[in-house]
Amino acid sequence: MSVLVYTENWDGKFKKLSYELLSYAKSVATLVGGDVNALSIGKVNQDELSSLGNYGASLVLSADGTPSGLDNQVYTEIIAAAMDKVGARILIMAHNNSGKALAPRLSVRLKAGLAAGVIAVPESVNPLVVSKKVFSGKAKGKVEILTEKAVLTLSQNSFEINETAGTASVESFDSGVDLAAAATTIKDVQKQEGKLLLTDADVVISGGRGMKSGDNWAPIEELATVLGAATACSRPVSDEGWRPHDEHTGQTGKIIAPNLYMAFGISGAIQHLAGVSSSKCIVAVNTDKDAPIFESADYGIVGDALKVLPELISEIKTVKAQ
Amino acid sequence: MRILVCISNVPDTTTKVKFSTDQKSFDDGGVQWIINPWDELALTRAMELKEDASNPVSNVTVVTVGSASAEPTLRKALAIGADDAIRVDAVSSDAYFVAAQLAAVAGSGDFGIILCGIESSDYNGSSVGGMISEIMGIPSVSAVSGLKLEGEEVVITRDIDGGREELSVPAPFVGVVQKGIAKEPRIAAMRGIMMARKKPLQVVPAADAESYTSYKEFAMPEPKAPCKMVEADNVKELVNLLQNEAKVL
Structure with a gap:
């Protein structure tokens, strides 16, 4: 029962959240008895890709075709194809802009229950039960996933990064998705030096x-x-x-x-x-x-x-x- | 073009949250119900688009999934300006179930723009909008902070790393909106409240759909350690604590 992590990079460098996700995924994978696979979309160099092994990934799939922007349907196709490829049962993403955009679509696509904004490792595996914040942080709730597969989005800064001495093998991944098929068209981009999301x-x-x-x-x-x-x-x-x-x-x-x-x-x-x-x-x-x-x-x-x-x-x- | 705004009926944001004694469900005794704040911003923008005569927007419909007790919230949306309302008669059990209901409504009308708030202030799922789009097989755009029409073309602004971008999306699509889409939620005027009573509110039966998730239990967060106070003339100590105790610098 392996786990797939959707990593994120900015201009070819993995964001810190990617390491958080992998560290979390490693704990989940240990519970369910499986491997951690990572998916990287966009141009990232070999050294950067294999460095994900230091955070628990055993396999890194690199889909290095670069879509021009976050087209939710194109990304959903690529991630769903990666889930199939590694036969993963649990998909882990960040509870951020892109996670909120993609996780719900993948939940439907994979027929996988979605727990959004989880804050801890699952308290049980069969059935899968995870904790998340509810009522804007005024309370916590335990969510049981009723489906075979699951999508978990991890709340930012809720899990410590664990460095390990592992190594990851890197594989180029051709999802077969037509990047030109994106329904959305980017018209204009305004970037400011140093302006953080x-x-x-x-x-x-x-x-x-x-x-x-x-x-x-x-x-x-x-x-x-x-x-x-x-x-x-x-x-x-x-x-x-x-x-x-x-x-x-x-x-x-x-x-x-x-x-x-x-x-x-x-x-x-x-x-x-x-x-x-x-x-x-x-x-x-x-x-x-x-x-x-x-x-x-x-x-x-x-x-x-x-x-x-x-x-x-x-x-x-x-x-x-x- | 017709716009559908999906509304979640949520406890007022100042509600003191309580659960049933077995901790398995939300205790709604004495709770005031409101339109989910981000849905209210979506509705406000939908009304602005319709009122601008240069836009080809003919109609704004609001929809919610809930029991009859959700109807005052729909009436409030009608008072703000929506033309008509639909209530899917079902108790919402999880995000997928709700999305399936809303997708059925969205698919039964000729809606070009389907809007949802970025999350609901109760269960914070951030899920329903994206799920509707995948069920319907149509595009979705998330974290939308601006939405305008250039003729029939829909142009969206969203935040990205390092700035923002504008994109064009073909209708029909689902827009998941956040702060910025409208400046402030519109408040219903007396005339709107009077008119809302006569506007159509249609009740439709629930579509067949399963639930993917279920809440087992709720708990209040652990009490927080008290705030450590530092004297105003000892900023050095604050920096020391942030660096060596909290380790956040």
Whole structure:
């Protein structure tokens, strides 16, 4: 009963989430008694492909034809073909933009029950039962997969990366899928140097009304640059037009689960917390010691974000330079 | 072109979540029900598209899967502006079952655009939209943060690594939308609420479909350790904790 991991790369380098997925898959494969297979789509060099062995993969299928963009139907075909090829029973993907796009289609295609946003290794294998967050992190639920096959999407940062000394064999994989058959056509791409996808970012620096004005965002952006982070904001900030709407995180905005979430001048309304509470570590800086954000935060400073930020930037720069 | 907006009837986002004493089901006593926030944004954008006379949008239909208790939520969608509503008379058991119901409705009408929110705020499945498209064998686009019509052509904006892209997708298709698709959800006006009472709300029987998954049990998360407070003049200590205790720097 083998497992297939759909890995993701950016410009030929595997994203960190790929290693998380493989480490998780290795634990699942140990439970079900099978191998971990990895699928890579796009141009990735041999060394990078075989490095997946260090995270538990025994076989890497490399579909190196490069579709021009994420066409959900084309990718679904390729991944379904890879599942057939290795005879896998469980498909593991990230609970991110592409996982959310593809996992539901693959669930239907493979007649495989989907547990989206799982947070731990299965507690039983026969039947397969996994835990996931529900009600935007306010509770957890145990989901039983009723079908023979399963698709699991793993919640970001919920599983530690385990390096092993394994080696993976790499095989070129021709899925037989016609890449030109994509129904969607990319018309325009706008990329900004250093602009990270907020929903996938490992570190997110966020500002709220306590930043006092949209003109005060330079230190937020500087801290984000220093930490290689994405920037976000609370709803009042995007409603005021201080920041673009696509930075709004919360119940009705983007839902994120970074490794580190730093909230400056955000009081932490329940709707905001619903969008960020899955973050692994939350740091809050707010002038109001009774602000609800401190109930969800791991580390807090009662103080003015505008005064704390410059000191924090300089201290982190010092530490990073060491 | 007709637009179908799939609506999930969910507990108000400020609800204090409780479960039955055996922990096997959600306790809905005293719960206020609302349109799932992302579905509400999808509906808002659908109305904007219809109201712009340069767009060939003739009709906006809303659909939900649920018992009669879901009807006030559908009426609210009608009050916001939808032309008609469909309720599939079934208790939703899992994402595949619900998607099969919605696909049957979507396939029975001449809908060019089928919209779903990126997830529901109750079970956070992020599944139904993609499943509908695969059941119907039509294209889907996810994480949609912009949707416009250029004549008959549907042009979508979505976030990607390092920025955003615009793409064109042939109808019919399923758009799974997130924040950005509309600025803010539209609020029903009194006139809309009055009109909604007279708009058609059709109840259809459930299609035959199985469930792929089942919730066995729920639990509240483990209580969190209290927040460690650091003095405002000791930022050095915060950085030290982040680096050496939390190990996140």
